[in-house]
Amino acid sequence: MKKIEAIIKPFKLDDVKEALNDMGIKGMTISEVKGYGRQKGHKEIYRGAEYIVDFIPKVKMEIIVDASQVDEVIETIIQAAKTGKIGDGKIFVLPVDEVVRVRTGEKGVEAI
Amino acid sequence: MLCETPTLFFNQAGHKDVFSEMAQTALEPKNYSGLQARRQALDAYWQQGVGGNALLRKHSDFIDHHLAESFKKSAPAAEGFALVALGGYGRQELYPFSDIDLMILYDPAHKDELNSLVETILYPLWDTGLEVGHAVRTPDECMAFAAEDFFFRVAMLDARLLVGSATLFGKLTEMYKKAYIEGRRQEFLDDMLKQRTKRESQYGRHTYLLEPHIKEGCGGFRDIQSMVWTAHVVFGLKDLESLNEAGLLSQEELNRFEQAQDYLIRIRNRLHYVSGRKNDQLFFEHQKELAQAFGFTNKEELLGVEHFMREVYTHMQTISVTTDLFFEHVEEVLKGEESSKKGKVLEPDIEVKHGRIHLVNSEHLKEKPKLFMRLFYQSAKTGKPLHFRTRKAITAKLHHIDDKQRHSRRNAKLFLEILLSAKPFSVLEDMLDTGFLTSYIPELAKVESLAQHDVYHVFTVDRHLVQTINELEKLREEEVNIYTVISSPHILFLAGLLHDVGKGHGHGHAERGADLARQVGVRLNLKTDELDTLDFLVRNHLFLSHTALRRDLEDEEFLMRCATRIHSPGLLAMLYLLTIADARATGPTVWNDWKAALLLELYLKIVLLLDRKDISEQEQTRSAELGARWIREKVYELLPEPDDIDFDLYSDDYLLSFPPEVIAEHITQAKKLKKQEVLFSHKPNKESWSILVMTKDRPGLLTRIFGVLALHNLNVLAAKIFTWADGTVVDTIEVSSAISESYDGQDWTAMGNELHLAIQQRLGLEFRLSRKLAPLRNKPQGVQQRLAAKVKIDNRASELYSVIEVFSEDRIGILYDITKTLSDFGISIYRARISSKADQIVDVFYVLDHDGKKIEDPAFTNELQQGLLYAVKNV
Numbered sequence: 001m002k003k004i005e006a007i008i009k010p011f012k013l014d015d016v017k018e019a020l021n022d023m024g025i026k027g028m029t030i031s032e033v034k035g036y037g038r039q040k041g042h043k044e045i046y047r048g049a050e051y052i053v054d055f056i057p058k059v060k061m062e063i064i065v066d067a068s069q070v071d072e073v074i075e076t077i078i079q080a081a082k083t084g085k086i087g088d089g090k091i092f093v094l095p096v097d098e099v100v101r102v103r104t105g106e107k108g109v110e111a112i
Numbered sequence: 113m114l115c116e117t118p119t120l121f122f123n124q125a126g127h128k129d130v131f132s133e134m135a136q137t138a139l140e141p142k143n144y145s146g147l148q149a150r151r152q153a154l155d156a157y158w159q160q161g162v163g164g165n166a167l168l169r170k171h172s173d174f175i176d177h178h179l180a181e182s183f184k185k186s187a188p189a190a191e192g193f194a195l196v197a198l199g200g201y202g203r204q205e206l207y208p209f210s211d212i213d214l215m216i217l218y219d220p221a222h223k224d225e226l227n228s229l230v231e232t233i234l235y236p237l238w239d240t241g242l243e244v245g246h247a248v249r250t251p252d253e254c255m256a257f258a259a260e261d262f263f264f265r266v267a268m269l270d271a272r273l274l275v276g277s278a279t280l281f282g283k284l285t286e287m288y289k290k291a292y293i294e295g296r297r298q299e300f301l302d303d304m305l306k307q308r309t310k311r312e313s314q315y316g317r318h319t320y321l322l323e324p325h326i327k328e329g330c331g332g333f334r335d336i337q338s339m340v341w342t343a344h345v346v347f348g349l350k351d352l353e354s355l356n357e358a359g360l361l362s363q364e365e366l367n368r369f370e371q372a373q374d375y376l377i378r379i380r381n382r383l384h385y386v387s388g389r390k391n392d393q394l395f396f397e398h399q400k401e402l403a404q405a406f407g408f409t410n411k412e413e414l415l416g417v418e419h420f421m422r423e424v425y426t427h428m429q430t431i432s433v434t435t436d437l438f439f440e441h442v443e444e445v446l447k448g449e450e451s452s453k454k455g456k457v458l459e460p461d462i463e464v465k466h467g468r469i470h471l472v473n474s475e476h477l478k479e480k481p482k483l484f485m486r487l488f489y490q491s492a493k494t495g496k497p498l499h500f501r502t503r504k505a506i507t508a509k510l511h512h513i514d515d516k517q518r519h520s521r522r523n524a525k526l527f528l529e530i531l532l533s534a535k536p537f538s539v540l541e542d543m544l545d546t547g548f549l550t551s552y553i554p555e556l557a558k559v560e561s562l563a564q565h566d567v568y569h570v571f572t573v574d575r576h577l578v579q580t581i582n583e584l585e586k587l588r589e590e591e592v593n594i595y596t597v598i599s600s601p602h603i604l605f606l607a608g609l610l611h612d613v614g615k616g617h618g619h620g621h622a623e624r625g626a627d628l629a630r631q632v633g634v635r636l637n638l639k640t641d642e643l644d645t646l647d648f649l650v651r652n653h654l655f656l657s658h659t660a661l662r663r664d665l666e667d668e669e670f671l672m673r674c675a676t677r678i679h680s681p682g683l684l685a686m687l688y689l690l691t692i693a694d695a696r697a698t699g700p701t702v703w704n705d706w707k708a709a710l711l712l713e714l715y716l717k718i719v720l721l722l723d724r725k726d727i728s729e730q731e732q733t734r735s736a737e738l739g740a741r742w743i744r745e746k747v748y749e750l751l752p753e754p755d756d757i758d759f760d761l762y763s764d765d766y767l768l769s770f771p772p773e774v775i776a777e778h779i780t781q782a783k784k785l786k787k788q789e790v791l792f793s794h795k796p797n798k799e800s801w802s803i804l805v806m807t808k809d810r811p812g813l814l815t816r817i818f819g820v821l822a823l824h825n826l827n828v829l830a831a832k833i834f835t836w837a838d839g840t841v842v843d844t845i846e847v848s849s850a851i852s853e854s855y856d857g858q859d860w861t862a863m864g865n866e867l868h869l870a871i872q873q874r875l876g877l878e879f880r881l882s883r884k885l886a887p888l889r890n891k892p893q894g895v896q897q898r899l900a901a902k903v904k905i906d907n908r909a910s911e912l913y914s915v916i917e918v919f920s921e922d923r924i925g926i927l928y929d930i931t932k933t934l935s936d937f938g939i940s941i942y943r944a945r946i947s948s949k950a951d952q953i954v955d956v957f958y959v960l961d962h963d964g965k966k967i968e969d970p971a972f973t974n975e976l977q978q979g980l981l982y983a984v985k986n987v
Contacts, residue, residue, distance in 0.1 A: 009664070010661055010710060011661060011662050011663050011664055011665070014662070032704070032706040032707075033706075034705070034706060034709065055709070056709070057706045057707075057709045057710045057713075083664060083666070085666050087666075
């Protein structure tokens with residue numbers, strides 16, 4: 001099992017969610033995060049006041065899937081989240097040792 | 113309640129009363145002497161509809177009875193011991209899962225008997241799992257403990273002797289009275305107010321929180337008790353009735369207060385049952401169940417639970433306002449301010465005294481109703497609150513506010529000045545609490561105490577609106593740079609106060625609110641441009657926050673459209689501040705740094721565009737022009753005989769939609785059209801095909817193309833529809849097989865032939881489709897609920913065309929049905945954007961009617977809408 005963490009642009013959340021639903025991904029965790037990568041923060045000056053945007057708002061999605069699904073999920077996220085401009089985001093894949101469903105105690109792929 | 117003479121509640125006769133009363137009920141458990149049976153017995157009463165105070169009393173009686181039995185069993189020396197009930201149990205108010213506050217009072221001379229008594233009394237209580245608060249003390253120990261514990265001092269006010277020595281109990285109460293009541297009125301009040309403030313900071317200053325705490329929260333039971341205790345200690349008044357007799361509460365106030373109290377008691381009983389534990393907070397998940405239990409059903413415009421919560425908030429508000437007024441009164445009495453000399457006259461009938469605004473004679477409100485607004489105006493101007501008696505007078509005389517007052521220019525001017533004063537929030541809060549606000553602006557009465565059953569809205573709508581003013585007040589300081597751009601700040605504050613006035617009638621509250629706000633604005637005598645600004649702000653108050661979250665903030669074209677729509681930096685600044693104030697006033701989950709950053713980014717991008725709009729527009733056009741010129745050059749290079757080509761045929765729009773190679777291909781192919789009526793080709797993509805159809809434009813062409821595609825089981829994924837200036841149609845359509853994603857048996861030759869026939873009007877599309885497609889309708893799997901189809905016709909989105917948007921569930925042949933309907937109405941399609949997402953289609957058509965004009969006639973618009981809705985639903 002793997003955990004896929006995707007950092008995407010906030011306005012792409014619905015598209016990505018829908019695309020993942022369509023391919024049968026049933027659950028995910030979403031959080032509002034801030035950060036920067038190559039799309040560095042920037043400074044705007046308006047009427048003499050400086051507005052510094054050092055961390056840029058993004059959405060982080062976390063999805064746990066069976067290892068066999070990883071490529072498909074990644075492809076789906078890229079398709080849905082891509083605008084072709086800087087700041088489209090990143091995808092990380094991490095190993096997951098175990099998944100347990102709290103209600104039933106089920107383990108492994110069954111519990112995803 | 114403190115007993116002047118110890119109440120020997122539990123005499124022998126008392127037992128009998130309880131017994132005989134119980135014997136009358138059919139569900140009476142046979143053996144109720146055991147505490148185990150207590151719950152069953154209470155449940156039985158509950159089932160039979162015994163509620164409210166009666167149930168509390170029954171519960172308390174059960175426990176009394178049990179304790180008296182235990183006491184008798186232990187049979188200690190009669191003069192050495194007393195069982196005392198404290199707190200809620202002392203008041204005989206036991207809710208299903210309330211704590212039982214018990215004190216064993218003993219004479220130190222009988223200490224040796226103490227152990228066995230304690231065992232007999234307390235062990236069975238513990239065994240049944242009851243929450244028992246217990247203490248074993250001598251009268252002296254009680255006094256020592258009272259000295260350090262405020263809660264015990266207060267609990268002693270409700271001490272009640274259950275069984276045992278009246279002398280011992282009497283001794284304690286005498287000592288207590290001497291030490292803590294007589295001559296200690298001010299200290300008591302100070303303690304009480306300190307606790308009240310502490311509760312407010314812990315549970316919130318508002319009665320209208322999302323999940324109100326009906327015991328500790330503002331307007332809850334603690335408020336009621338604090339008032340009763342204080343009345344008792346300060347004035348020697350023992351119950352609400354005597355508060356009325358003493359003139360502290362009017363009859364009307366008393367009635368409303370008692371109603372509210374009764375309502376809360378019923379809720380608390382039910383809440384304990386629903387939660388199965390001692391729970392006094394009306395949690396979100398319980399609200400629906402309680403609403404149902406109290407008989408509220410869902411109405412078209414208002415959920416049952418929202419209606420229920422509205423009642424809860426109204427009652428808690430009554431309690432909160434009444435106790436607030438009461439405490440102000442008590443403070444004044446104790447300070448001896450009442451009798452002091454005359455205050456400073458601010459204007460005839462209004463003076464200021466001890467830091468509060470007073471109405472000199474409340475009867476004058478009748479003859480001079482302009483005094484209502486003058487009072488609030490003086491409060492705003494001086495920054496001093498209205499005296500509680502003046503607030504009471506305003507509430508009592510509200511019926512004197514008539515249409516004349518509501519249309520008065522003088523009132524309007526003062527009202528707007530109040531909005532722009534240094535601290536408008538507290539004045540508006542007073543206006544709302546006294547009921548003046550909804551009398552003066554009746555449009556707001558519809559949202560009074562209106563709850564919204566979701567997890568975002570912490571406040572009821574009326575509170576939220578006043579809270580928005582609070583946030584605007586703060587933003588005026590925090591965002592000085594942006595605030596100074598605004599030329600008519602009073603309109604911003606008015607928009608803040610009115611932005612949700614359209615709530616409570618289902619969808620479209622912003623539009624409805626804008627109309628209502630305009631109506632209010634007219635009464636307030638606003639100028640036309642002010643009215644337009646107000647209308648715009650209310651109508652669009654969700655625009656920025658929606659946009660910041662849902663749109664690509666790097667989409668220049670979209671940002672330009674925003675800039676065009678908002679068109680002035682001042683208006684944008686107002687909308688931006690209103691958006692922040694609205695979000696902050698909604699609840700803690702709605703506003704955070706993350707959203708603030710997104711919203712700021714959007715604001716800055718639009719404002720920078722607005723500030724240099726002219727340059728930017730030129731840049732935009734120039735870059736498009738440059739792009740088109742570059743493509744022309746490329747195409748020129750690609751073509752074998754470029755000089756024969758008239759490049760004026762191709763719009764920039766078209767040129768920018770395809771790569772140069774594809775355009776060159778189109779141009780080359782078009783030459784064949786001299787010999788051949790229709791050109792058709794297809795190219796496979798991954799799981800879809802691109803189809804190119806070129807021919808001369810003619811009415812109903814698109815319909816026929818889509819019809820043939822449907823005949824061949826092809827779903828349209830996307831389409832680009834262009835017409836060159838010489839009438840050559842270039843349609844690029846992305847299709848996929850409706851049979852399966854990897855279907856490879858598509859008969860392209862047959863399809864090409866049929867396309868020819870159809871375009872030449874030699875194919876019976878309608879009958880073929882109805883025969884062939886019936887079994888092949890692409891039913892979405894697993895979607896139980898049908899998506900509601902929607903048709904929007906917008907004349908503002910594009911300068912040249914009417915834009916028709918069709919939202920519907922996808923099915924094969926749907927585009928045929930839509931375009932056929934359009935063609936039946938004589939409508940020409942100039943451009944189209946077809947897209948399907950999951951099971952839904954969103955199709956956009958740029959169209960003109962048969963006269964080449966936009967579709968503006970309302971009757972025709974409606975007819976067309978209905979026609980299209982019928983077409984998409986026609987399965």
